[in-house]
Amino acid sequence: MTEPLKTTVLISGGGSNLQALIDARDSGRLNVDITHVISNVADAGGLDRAERAGISSSVLPHGDFDSRDAFDRALALLIAASAPDLVVLAGFMRIIGAPVLEPFQGRLINLHPSLLPLYRGTETYRRAIESGDRQHGASIHFVTAQLDGGPVISQVTIPIETQDSPDTLAARLSPEEHALIVATVELFTRHRVECADDVVLVDGLTLVQPLQLQADGRLDP
Ligand code: GRF
Numbered sequence: 001m002t003e004p005l006k007t008t009v010l011i012s013g014g015g016s017n018l019q020a021l022i023d024a025r026d027s028g029r030l031n032v033d034i035t036h037v038i039s040n041v042a043d044a045g046g047l048d049r050a051e052r053a054g055i056s057s058s059v060l061p062h063g064d065f066d067s068r069d070a071f072d073r074a075l076a077l078l079i080a081a082s083a084p085d086l087v088v089l090a091g092f093m094r095i096i097g098a099p100v101l102e103p104f105q106g107r108l109i110n111l112h113p114s115l116l117p118l119y120r121g122t123e124t125y126r127r128a129i130e131s132g133d134r135q136h137g138a139s140i141h142f143v144t145a146q147l148d149g150g151p152v153i154s155q156v157t158i159p160i161e162t163q164d165s166p167d168t169l170a171a172r173l174s175p176e177e178h179a180l181i182v183a184t185v186e187l188f189t190r191h192r193v194e195c196a197d198d199v200v201l202v203d204g205l206t207l208v209q210p211l212q213l214q215a216d217g218r219l220d221p
Helices: 016-026 045-052 068-081 124-130 166-189
Strands: 005-011 032-039 057-059 086-089 108-112 135-142 152-159 193-196 199-202 211-213
Touching (some): 005 166, 032 045, 086 166, 108 166, 124 135, 124 166, 152 166
Parallel strands (some): 005 032, 152 211
Antiparallel strands (some): 135 152, 193 199
16 A cells, blocks of 8 residues: 555634545545644634544634735645645635745645636625526635636536525535545545646546546546
8 A cells, every 4th residue: 555645634614524534534445644734713613523533733823914925924834844745625714825835736725615617716605596507516626826716626516406595505515525525635645636737637637627526426537
């Protein structure tokens, strides 16, 4: 077996996606070493999940910094201290800039609750419902300077039901996000995915469309 992929997870909230990664690690599906969890929110529920799983964590409150740049520089140092192969933004609700992007280029991925390029930013569920969309979903993309605009690796799609509210849609999407994040990180553990010149390569081949999560939990082109 190859070395576990050293993975740092950034969170701001409940950390259910972090939990999905922990569970997949514990079941043996994911060959990851979740070396550190970083939250910008002191009472994020995900910090308890990290503690229960025996994973070290840090809190870096963005309000403690005079500028976005100062926060980013401190965050970059903290990430570097855990020497990750991969950095997963799993519900991390801060925009990150050059001090983080540059040293970790190609190793930063973000989970976003929409079918990118649709609905970058916040309130994606409400926006999708109000637009009359028939389907919604989640995407995992490499992080670049463009908000939710980096090359997309993988997606999961679910139908929007006529009676859906933003809350019911988010609740139905959540378990699918968990499956998506596990399947996508699994690709990284197998060293099957990389980013070159803003293009995603899977097994060395350019990805034309994002990989789609299948019912069996696998990702197919
Ligand atoms: C997820 O729905 C993710 O798409 C969004 O924030 C949520 C994080 O949930 N960006 P959790 O903290 O992993 O439970």
